[in-house]
Amino acid sequence: MADLAARRVDHSALRTNQAFIIGLLVLAFVVDSWPLVTFVSAVMLIGTALPEAGLFKRIYQHILKPAGIVKPDVKSDNPEPHLFAQLVGGLVLLIATLAFLADAATLGWALSWLVVALAALNLFAGVCVGCLMYYQLHRLGVPGFVHAPIARS
Numbered sequence: 699m700a701d702l703a704a705r706r707v708d709h710s711a712l713r714t715n716q717a718f719i720i721g722l723l724v725l726a727f728v729v730d731s732w733p734l735v736t737f738v739s740a741v742m743l744i745g746t747a748l749p750e751a752g753l754f755k756r757i758y759q760h761i762l763k764p765a766g767i768v769k770p771d772v773k774s775d776n777p778e779p780h781l782f783a784q785l786v787g788g789l790v791l792l793i794a795t796l797a798f799l800a801d802a803a804t805l806g807w808a809l810s811w812l813v814v815a816l817a818a819l820n821l822f823a824g825v826c827v828g829c830l831m832y833y834q835l836h837r838l839g840v841p842g843f844v845h846a847p848i849a850r851s
Contacts, residue, residue, distance in 0.1 A: 705848060707775035710768050714758040715745070716821040719787070723814045727807060732798040735791055735810050742788030746781050776845040783820075783828020787813045 719738055726734035745752025762768040794809035820826045835843040 705774060705776055706772050707777050707780060708770050708772045709775070710763070710771040711755050711758045712780055713771075713821055714762060714768060715752070715754040715784070716817040718754040718757070719817045720814050720821065723791075723810050727810065732795065732803070732806055735798070735806065736795045739788050739791030739795055742784050742791065746785040746788060749777070749781060774848050774850075776848060778843075778845050779829035779832035780826065782832040782843075783826050786828045786831070787816065 719742070722734060722738050726732065726738070741753045745755060749755070758768060763770060790809050790813050794806040794813075797803070797806035797809065816827050832843055832845075833847055836846055
């Protein structure tokens with residue numbers, strides 16, 4: 699039971715991350731700046747590999763939360779599915795970057811909008827498709843996907 703109590707995630711940090719992803723990718727499209735897509739991909743991939751180094755999470759922790767702009771929303775949850783979702787999004791944006799470099803801008807923007815749509819689904823409806831993927835891989839017994847959903851009380 700102590701292990702479950704220690705498994706907590708601040709969902710305000712997740713929502714802040716999603717809002718930055720959506721905002722920056724929409725801005726990238728509006729100003730036609732694929733390097734901004736690359737930047738968002740890098741932030742997501744670095745934040746997955748080193749969660750405490752994630753830029754958008756740091757903005758939340760060091761600016762938005764201390765200023766009282768965004769209040770913490772800490773819940774019993776596994777961080778791994780959220781990191782997996784971020785990894786998937788970051789990889790999709792990396793593929794988008796490769797598409798831009800290969801002069802396939804339509805594909806690059808389509809992949810970018812896919813990430814916007816999935817982040818918006820999570821931000822506005824609370825549906826984390828990457829988390830659902832993680833838990834399905836766990837149910838299938840795929841190595842590395844070791845955490846089952848935490849039962850809500």
